[in-house]
Amino acid sequence: MKHVxxxxxxxxxxxxxRAAKALGLGLFSLSLVLLLTACGGVTSPKGWASPLITDSxxxxxxxxxxxxxxxxxxxxxxxxxxxPKSNISLTALYGTPAVSQxxxxxxxxxxxxxxxxxxxxxxxxxxxxQGHIVGGPVASDGTVYVGSADRCLYxxxxxGGDQRFNPFCTGEKIWSxxxxxxxxxxFSSMDKKxxxxxxxxxxxxxxxxxxxxxxxxxxxxxxxGTVYVGGLDNYMxxxxxxxxxxxxxxxxDDWIWNRALVSGGTVYFGSLSGKVYGVDATSxxxxxxxxxxxxxxxxxxxxxxxxxxxxxxDQGNVxxxxxxxxxxxxxxxxxxGVLSDLVVDxxxxxxxxxxxxxxxxxxxxxxxTSVQVPQ
Amino acid sequence: xxxxxxxxxxxxxxxxxxxxxxxxxxxxxSFGLSIIIFTVVMRGVTFPLTLRQLxxxxxxxxxxxRLQEIQKKHKDPKRRQEETMKIYREAGVNPLGCLLPMVAQxxxxxxxxxxxxxxxxxxxxxxxxxxxxxxxxxxxxxxxxLSNKFVGLNLGQxxxxxxxxxGATMFVQQxxxxxxxxxxxxxxxxxxxxxxxxxxxxxxAISFPSGLALYWVISSVVGIVLQYVYVGSGxxxxxxxxxxxxxxxxxxxxxxxxxxAQKTEPDEDEEGEEAEAGEAVADERRYRKRSRxxxxxxxx
Numbered sequence: 030m031k032h033v034x035x036x037x038x039x040x041x042x043x044x045x046x047r048a049a050k051a052l053g054l055g056l057f058s059l060s061l062v063l064l065l066t067a068c069g070g071v072t073s074p075k076g077w078a079s080p081l082i083t084d085s086x087x088x089x090x091x092x093x094x095x096x097x098x099x100x101x102x103x104x105x106x107x108x109x110x111x112x113p114k115s116n117i118s119l120t121a122l123y124g125t126p127a128v129s130q131x132x133x134x135x136x137x138x139x140x141x142x143x144x145x146x147x148x149x150x151x152x153x154x155x156x157x158x159q160g161h162i163v164g165g166p167v168a169s170d171g172t173v174y175v176g177s178a179d180r181c182l183y184x185x186x187x188x189g190g191d192q193r194f195n196p197f198c199t200g201e202k203i204w205s206x207x208x209x210x211x212x213x214x215x216f217s218s219m220d221k222k223x224x225x226x227x228x229x230x231x232x233x234x235x236x237x238x239x240x241x242x243x244x245x246x247x248x249x250x251x252x253x254g255t256v257y258v259g260g261l262d263n264y265m266x267x268x269x270x271x272x273x274x275x276x277x278x279x280x281x282d283d284w285i286w287n288r289a290l291v292s293g294g295t296v297y298f299g300s301l302s303g304k305v306y307g308v309d310a311t312s313x314x315x316x317x318x319x320x321x322x323x324x325x326x327x328x329x330x331x332x333x334x335x336x337x338x339x340x341x342x343d344q345g346n347v348x349x350x351x352x353x354x355x356x357x358x359x360x361x362x363x364x365x366g367v368l369s370d371l372v373v374d375x376x377x378x379x380x381x382x383x384x385x386x387x388x389x390x391x392x393x394x395x396x397x398t399s400v401q402v403p404q
Numbered sequence: 405x406x407x408x409x410x411x412x413x414x415x416x417x418x419x420x421x422x423x424x425x426x427x428x429x430x431x432x433x434s435f436g437l438s439i440i441i442f443t444v445v446m447r448g449v450t451f452p453l454t455l456r457q458l459x460x461x462x463x464x465x466x467x468x469x470r471l472q473e474i475q476k477k478h479k480d481p482k483r484r485q486e487e488t489m490k491i492y493r494e495a496g497v498n499p500l501g502c503l504l505p506m507v508a509q510x511x512x513x514x515x516x517x518x519x520x521x522x523x524x525x526x527x528x529x530x531x532x533x534x535x536x537x538x539x540x541x542x543x544x545x546x547x548x549x550l551s552n553k554f555v556g557l558n559l560g561q562x563x564x565x566x567x568x569x570x571g572a573t574m575f576v577q578q579x580x581x582x583x584x585x586x587x588x589x590x591x592x593x594x595x596x597x598x599x600x601x602x603x604x605x606x607x608x609a610i611s612f613p614s615g616l617a618l619y620w621v622i623s624s625v626v627g628i629v630l631q632y633v634y635v636g637s638g639x640x641x642x643x644x645x646x647x648x649x650x651x652x653x654x655x656x657x658x659x660x661x662x663x664x665a666q667k668t669e670p671d672e673d674e675e676g677e678e679a680e681a682g683e684a685v686a687d688e689r690r691y692r693k694r695s696r697x698x699x700x701x702x703x704x
Binding site: 163202204219242283286 | 548
């Protein structure tokens with residue numbers, strides 16, 4: 030009889046050990062590849078550009094990577110930018126386009142501001158910055174202003190694209206859309222400051238910029254001599270438009286990254302934790318008994334139609350609230366998350382979803398309808 | 405799945421993100437420096453596991469003389485393997501010991517990858533996501549935005565130089581820790597492992613944010629230093645550094661040679677099949693005797 034059992038056992042243990050090593054290595058590699066590619070946060074820009082309605086046309090960003098002009102009456106697409114087979118890649122569109130003097134102005138994440146002919150979408154001129162453009166452009170008196178992640182605010186002539194003045198540079202990237210009022214351009218920067226510069230010369234309009242406690246990505250809103258802007262320090266600030274002095278500040282529960290809505294003496298805004306606030310525009314006191322709790326991030330600016338305040342969240346929830354009390358009147362599901370601003374036109378509220386679809390909601394009852402964008 | 409994501413964030417991602425932001429604030433707003441400090445701290449936390457592996461390496465290094473004797477004595481590869489495993493068992497060496505520190509670091513890598521995408525991804529959506537992971541302390545919140553620049557690198561984007569460094573440092577570490585092979589098959593496997601792992605990690609480093617590659621480079625450097633301090637260079641010299649073979653075993657001291665082993669082992673070239681079977685039984689008895697001897701020595 031052969032007594033080889035113990036020797037065989039030891040050999041098998043050696044083989045098992047090698048096999049276990051190889052298996053461990055294989056599993057490790059596989060799990061590493063799978064988990065690192067599947068999990069984790071977002072690294073590629075997606076965009077959240079809001080639609081813009083002008084006369085009878087709708088400017089919309091399908092999939093947030095191109096711009097389309099849609100004739101609402103004829104239900105046809107007039108043009109698309111970039112045109113098919115073009116080698117231009119916008120990467121993503123975040124800011125709402127602007128229209129001035131028959132020119133469509135749009136800033137793209139690829140760092141370029143494009144000026145397109147409204148009639149046919151052909152490129153009139155373009156200007157490249159050194160960083161991504163996240164905020165939208167704003168046009169006033171023949172000049173378009175846009176901020177860039179290269180930390181600078183640019184001003185170009187709408188007609189020819191000539192630079193009006195040297196870029197005004199800040200300490201950090203500019204992700205907000207500027208606001209223009211009474212010859213002054215107001216904008217915020219991620220260097221925690223709010224700036225005011227002369228719209229013609231680009232010179233500083235305030236003795237010094239206003240400094241908040243945290244970065245500011247929101248678009249400032251100017252109303253009745255006050256600049257309202259929310260920051261990533263949880264505060265909504267009200268500043269004197271003439272000198273940048275703080276009038277009041279209201280502490281929310283989380284970062285504020287949406288454009289405030291001022292209506293009827295109340296400032297409406299949302300936070301990234303989903304709370305919606307209605308604050309007295311003069312005193313900074315909460316007008317409602319308590320903030321409204323929405324399900325999801327409130328990134329896009331709210332809209333009011335009559336006495337109804339409409340807000341939308343990144344979870345695809347759209348709410349209609351009583352503007353005077355903050356209580357919910359209705360809620361609907363958009364199907365896909367909403368990070369864009371809400372736009373009012375003809376009594377309806379329009380917005381873009383994360384997937385690039387355009388929808389409109391009836392403020393009276395919350396009925397959501399998709400706006401078909403023809404191919 | 406939501407529960408898993410919640411736990412994953414709560415246990416790993418959130419603490420790591422906040423720790424990095426805290427270090428960023430403490431170290432002049434340099435996120436790269438905070439990754440380096442964090443790496444050193446993580447190596448400290450996993451040091452008990454690393455120490456086990458280092459002790460294994462040291463024990464294997466001390467046994468190199470006996471292992472070389474076995475290589476010379478036994479021509480049969482199977483017999484060589486058996487004798488090698490006996491020695492491993494006597495010394496309490498676990499051939500899988502090197503895997504444990506690596507497996508322990510896996511969740512750290514995954515979490516760090518998630519954190520880097522949130523903190524230095526430099527994309528608006530990731531900044532929104534970041535708000536959900538930071539603790540509601542003002543000195544944490546006010547650190548945003550975090551700078552993704554570090555000595556000319558964009559920590560949120562892949563970098564070829566760091567990817568190459570990742571592979572290179574891992575290669576050196578592998579060379580120092582891979583034991584000399586006892587036969588051709590082991591040598592082949594060791595050689596494969598030696599270049600496969602560094603190549604694999606180089607590929608990963610090219611695909612992922614360079615902040616993760618920075619972590620790997622620093623981690624490998626720390627591992628090399630620890631290996632050198634506790635075990636030595638493992639026979640690694642500048643001459644054999646670039647070779648794709650593991651570093652040769654260092655020459656054994658005279659005390660490592662075991663005369664007893666030479667006297668008791670029969671010459672296996674002369675054994676037939678039946679003699680081999682009987683030999684296995686005799687081996688078993690000798691193994692038990694040696695184990696008892698080894699235990700008595702250890703007690704002394």
